[in-house]
Amino acid sequence: MFIQLSLLIGIVAGLRAMTAPAAIAWAAYTGLLDLSGSWLAFMGSIWAVGLLTVLAAFEFVTDQLPSTPSRKVPQQFGARLLTGALAGAAIGMPHGGWILGVIAGVIGAVIGTYGGAAARAKLAEIFEADLPAGLIEDAVAIVAAIVIVLLLPAAIGATA
Numbered sequence: 001m002f003i004q005l006s007l008l009i010g011i012v013a014g015l016r017a018m019t020a021p022a023a024i025a026w027a028a029y030t031g032l033l034d035l036s037g038s039w040l041a042f043m044g045s046i047w048a049v050g051l052l053t054v055l056a057a058f059e060f061v062t063d064q065l066p067s068t069p070s071r072k073v074p075q076q077f078g079a080r081l082l083t084g085a086l087a088g089a090a091i092g093m094p095h096g097g098w099i100l101g102v103i104a105g106v107i108g109a110v111i112g113t114y115g116g117a118a119a120r121a122k123l124a125e126i127f128e129a130d131l132p133a134g135l136i137e138d139a140v141a142i143v144a145a146i147v148i149v150l151l152l153p154a155a156i157g158a159t160a
Contacts, residue, residue: 001155002095006088006104008148013084013105014112015141017076018059020087020105022052023145028090032152038093040086064134071113084109091152 013020021043027033028044035041042048062068069076088105092098116137123133 001151002091002097003100003104005148005151005155006091006101007108007111008144009087009091010084010105010108010110011112011115012108012141012145012148013087014071014080014109014114015116015137015144016056016059016063017079017083018052018056019141019145021083022049022056023149024087024090025049025052027149027152032149033090034094035090038098040090040093040098043090060138063138064131066130071117077113080109080113081106084112091155095155 009020009024012023024033025043025048028035028040029046029049033044035044071077071080084105085102086105088101088103088108089098090101092101092104120130120133120137123136124130127133
């Protein structure tokens with residue numbers, strides 16, 4: 001089950017790059033995801049939670065600006081791949097499958113980046129404006145991240 005959750009958190013990273021690591025930091029901080037003793041233990045610190053939450057909130061604002069570059073340009077796409085990999089690794093860590101988590105997180109980030117861009121373009125076409133489409137995408141990313149985090153305890157002890 002952790003591979004599926006890693007893939008899904010990667011999709012969230014493709015939608016909103018900082019939402020995925022912020023959700024993982026909150027999961028680690030609240031004890032829903034045990035990263036203690038691992039190289040990702042820092043994700044459970046109050047500093048990581050605070051910084052990543054602020055960055056996620058900042059991203060929600062800047063994403064709505066017309067000057068924000070496409071998520072498919074190298075810098076934006078690379079950030080999504082990295083945050084998808086990090087979040088996926090964190091989900092896989094308690095299962096000894098952090099490498100599988102990285103792979104699933106990256107694949108999810110690719111899906112979320114391109115699928116999210118296509119869905120947002122279609123919604124913007126329907127609404128004849130980008131703002132409602134962007135706000136819907138924000139909501140999808142937030143709700144998906146929350147659901148994934150809440151499913152993490154069920155993944156403990158489950159096999160891949």
